[in-house]
Amino acid sequence: MRSDQVFALIDCNSFYASCERVFRPDLAKTPIVVLSNNDGCVIARSYDAKPYVKMGEPYFQAKEKLRRHGIVAFSSNYALYGDMSERVMSLIESMVPAAEVYSIDECFADLTGVAGNLTQFGRDVRARVLRCTGIPVGVGIARTKTLAKLANHTAKRLQAQTGGVVDITDNFKRDWVLRNTEVKEVWGIGRRMTVHLEPMGIHTAMDLAKADPRMLRDKFNVVVEKTARELAGTPCLELDEADPPKQEICCSRMFGKRLTELAPIKQAVATYTGRAAEKLRAQGSVCKRMRVSIRTGMFNPEEARHAQGALVELPYPTCDTLLMTRLAVDAAAKIFQPGFRYSKAEVLLMDLRQPGEFTADLFALKQSVCCDRLMNVMDRINNRWERGTMRPGSVPTSPDWGMRREMLSQSYTTRIDQLWTVKC
CATH class of the missing domain: 3.30.70.270 (Reverse transcriptase/Diguanylate cyclase domain)
Structure with a gap:
């Protein structure tokens, strides 16, 4: 130097x-x-x-x-x-x-x-x-x-x-x-x-x-x-x-309230998978393995505790939100157990590579060109009009399990309906 x-x-x-x-x-x-x-x-x-x-x-x-x-x-x-x-x-x-x-x-x-x-x-x-x-x-x-x-x-x-x-x-x-x-x-x-x-x-x-x-x-x-x-x-x-590409990508959030039913937990896992997949594509990587986990609160002695995770092997290296969401939701259904009050879900993408770094035989499955185009269109729409404008049908817009943000300010720079207004 x-x-x-x-x-x-x-x-x-x-x-x-x-x-x-x-x-x-x-x-x-x-x-x-x-x-x-x-x-x-x-x-x-x-x-x-x-x-x-x-x-x-x-x-x-x-x-x-x-x-x-x-x-x-x-x-x-x-x-x-x-x-x-x-x-x-x-x-x-x-x-x-x-x-x-x-x-x-x-x-x-x-x-x-x-x-x-x-x-x-x-x-x-x-x-x-x-x-x-x-x-x-x-x-x-x-x-x-x-x-x-x-x-x-x-x-x-x-x-x-x-x-x-x-x-x-x-x-x-x-x-x-x-x-x-x-x-x-x-x-x-x-x-x-x-x-x-x-x-x-x-x-x-x-x-x-x-x-x-x-x-x-x-x-x-x-x-x-x-x-x-x-x-x-x-x-x-x-x-x-x-910045070098990340070796792992995680999306993890606490729910706005305790969840006891499978349906909203599936929605949360689908939402977090979509967000992780966005980050994956943003750095130009693909993923071969992911881990889905859910857990209850761990600090209340009066609540039963439960934490469970599942490893998901993807059929081929991919950044396809639709495929990853479907498999992640299936994994969440397998690890969910009734009778617990769940407080958090996590989706962790592992075994990340740049396209072409995975070695496979001639007949191995791989992500299609049509899927690449679809993901590109979805990212462009969401970048222009706000995240979530185009999303899988399993991802809700305003879930009641979402984060509590009672004092949230406006999105002054990212939403056209919340632009700063000046009164004369």
């Missing part, structure tokens, strides 16, 4: 909450939290909500506290967050030489060779993303990806002083950040590893940067060794511009 390489980490601030605020300017100064599936617990908080609510706190326990502090809660709106993420990432990719989308709200960029003041460049990126999408971001710039992550953390921690952009390509600035950052805040370390590092006298990021990398590898693993080298300024992690 080049010694003059420069990375940036561009991270959306309180992303889920920021997405909600974009279309609710009246909440610009109101604390916001976003809840998990079935409005279970807090999974995202705006900056001004963090002093009052812990991450992962159950909603039923925090409800009164939220009301008392004037904090507004939203059900998770993944369609909105996914679309806003695509807009942010596309904008960033248009401004930098190369980019790696690391997560729904984070993006690494390669700024090697970018002329001019990098701090000002980071401010330009930040201003344009905010102007075009309404999403505030922080920018950390450094010689390695791990240092860029640390710079981004500093930009957020010292927002008032930094303006949301920190450049530590200069060694003096880098050392100041390393000395003033606890080791638990380092990317890839966390609290569990900190318990083992602190008895060794490693309390700050600077302590880890100065530690013997070979000793860290022998005592822990190669990941910790690379982290220490990166903190010291030696690049060990490349920019991955294309």
Whole structure:
């Protein structure tokens, strides 16, 4: 890797909450939290909500506290967050030489060779993303990806002083950040590893940067060794511009209520299979095996517990929603047992390959060209008009077993009937 390489980490601030605020300017100064599936617990908080609510706190326990502090809660709106993420990432990719989308709200960029003041460049990126999408971001710039992550953390921690952009390509600035950052805040370390590092006298990021990398590898693993080298300024992690295809794809959801009948469980399994098949086709893969499972709640001592799964061998490598749904529903019928209150179903696609990677004899069955065309048409229709517009008949539109999302915001960017309206 080049010694003059420069990375940036561009991270959306309180992303889920920021997405909600974009279309609710009246909440610009109101604390916001976003809840998990079935409005279970807090999974995202705006900056001004963090002093009052812990991450992962159950909603039923925090409800009164939220009301008392004037904090507004939203059900998770993944369609909105996914679309806003695509807009942010596309904008960033248009401004930098190369980019790696690391997560729904984070993006690494390669700024090697970018002329001019990098701090000002980071401010330009930040201003344009905010102007075009309404999403505030922080920018950390450094010689390695791990240092860029640390710079981004500093930009957020010292927002008032930094303006949301920190450049530590200069060694003096880098050392100041390393000395003033606890080791638990380092990317890839966390609290569990900190318990083992602190008895060794490693309390700050600077302590880890100065530690013997070979000793860290022998005592822990190669990941910790690379982290220490990166903190010291030696690049060990490349920019991955294309994500490798996933080896497994899972779609799993809790039901909005307990199910005791087979029919709605079949509907749920059909729905989850269709979603998993969409993801499968999106990465251009086919599947030869899948596992279907259902289970009851596991934490209520007053309820009988039951968990069962079935392995399904597909007749040939396929991404055919109709075939996979039929076999998955049949498997669900075999493992269902009356008398239990089921709370969750899961469909796991395994043994994934790219088309042509499976070896088969001359007479082996394979997916037909007509099926490929049908799946392509279905995906194009759903991408244009919203997911579920074209679907198997066994998949309902608004099932009563669906996720509880009582505080769901509108799909402002993905549904034409829910566009943002401005009254004059």
